[in-house]
Amino acid sequence: MWRRIRIITLYFLVLLLFLTGVGSVYQWYGSAQDKKSYKPVGTLYEVAGHKMHLYVGGRGDTTVVFASGWGTSSPYADFSPLYKGLEPHVKVAVYDRFGYGFSDTTGRKRNIDTITDEIHELLLAANLKPPYLFVGHSLGSLETIRYAQRYPDEVKGILLIEGGSPEYYAAREGYTIVSHGYRVLRNIGVLRTLYHVRGFPEWVNDQSNGLRLLPDDLKALSNKAALLKAGNKDMTDEIRQSRSNAKIILAGKKPLDVPLTVLTADYFGRLGSDKDWKDSEAALSSWSRYGKQIIVPNSSHYIHSYQPDMVVKELLKLSELHSAR
Numbered sequence: 001m002w003r004r005i006r007i008i009t010l011y012f013l014v015l016l017l018f019l020t021g022v023g024s025v026y027q028w029y030g031s032a033q034d035k036k037s038y039k040p041v042g043t044l045y046e047v048a049g050h051k052m053h054l055y056v057g058g059r060g061d062t063t064v065v066f067a068s069g070w071g072t073s074s075p076y077a078d079f080s081p082l083y084k085g086l087e088p089h090v091k092v093a094v095y096d097r098f099g100y101g102f103s104d105t106t107g108r109k110r111n112i113d114t115i116t117d118e119i120h121e122l123l124l125a126a127n128l129k130p131p132y133l134f135v136g137h138s139l140g141s142l143e144t145i146r147y148a149q150r151y152p153d154e155v156k157g158i159l160l161i162e163g164g165s166p167e168y169y170a171a172r173e174g175y176t177i178v179s180h181g182y183r184v185l186r187n188i189g190v191l192r193t194l195y196h197v198r199g200f201p202e203w204v205n206d207q208s209n210g211l212r213l214l215p216d217d218l219k220a221l222s223n224k225a226a227l228l229k230a231g232n233k234d235m236t237d238e239i240r241q242s243r244s245n246a247k248i249i250l251a252g253k254k255p256l257d258v259p260l261t262v263l264t265a266d267y268f269g270r271l272g273s274d275k276d277w278k279d280s281e282a283a284l285s286s287w288s289r290y291g292k293q294i295i296v297p298n299s300s301h302y303i304h305s306y307q308p309d310m311v312v313k314e315l316l317k318l319s320e321l322h323s324a325r
Helices: 002-037 080-086 112-125 140-150 166-170 177-187 190-194 200-204 206-211 216-229 233-240 242-250 275-287 308-324
Strands: 043-047 050-058 063-067 091-095 132-137 155-161 256-265 288-296
Touching (some): 002 177, 002 216, 050 080, 050 112, 063 140, 080 091, 080 308, 091 112, 112 140, 112 242, 132 140, 132 308, 140 155, 140 166, 140 242, 166 242, 166 275, 177 190, 177 233, 190 216, 200 206, 200 216, 206 216, 233 242, 275 288
Parallel strands (some): 063 091, 063 132, 155 256
Antiparallel strands (some): 043 050, 050 091
């Protein structure tokens, strides 16, 4: 009996190794094909010895700078539902942190001051004149607040889209298991296979409204970015350092002297099911002398994928508020 079990186990391991090898070749070939059409929509700038991507569109005296949430492989595609409403009135600047979008994956430690140094260098290289209006989604809140702490004269307002508070992140370990899992599944071709299963891309992007507001070309771009970038070493270190980064911010200036609007999703009436998140969001506006919170109905974590008009309206209010001062 034990001999039979050993033989079955051996066959299983051989089959597993074979499938892993086939999957890895499939991922390698698919990635090579994807890269042929994966061309920057904006401009690549030299930052800290690597290439960093920035998309700039629109017009006007105000530049709105967008910081994506953790793991959002294509920031350009993610924020695209906002461009039509914003670009006739303001400049829009969407940057890809290292490891995201069209930027290089570098292996540089994702310390919050390193990240904000890179953003600062990028905006200077692009000749975008401050002060900026910053938008931070989810974990992107940390770099927007830290940027305002370090470069106060360059920030004229902040809008946080479901941005986590420094207090919230400082109280939690930055677990990397999800990032490692994505990288393994991507490298052995499983993720690429699943993206061909009907309904899977919509399911995995559930909190982004299944990408329903994106045209087909940007859905394809978002999916392609995930298959090329998900779980890479820069993303992994970014979530690993989220707790220590939040503590650095907590040791800095508070409150800020610029207007701050906090947009919190109502999670379709289920916001109260996560008391810690609800309470931390309510307190987040205290990070500014001029802070306020707005609960956005009929939305989830990616509010801009559900209620883009609401986000645009609040951004334009912040822009006009500064102009009137």
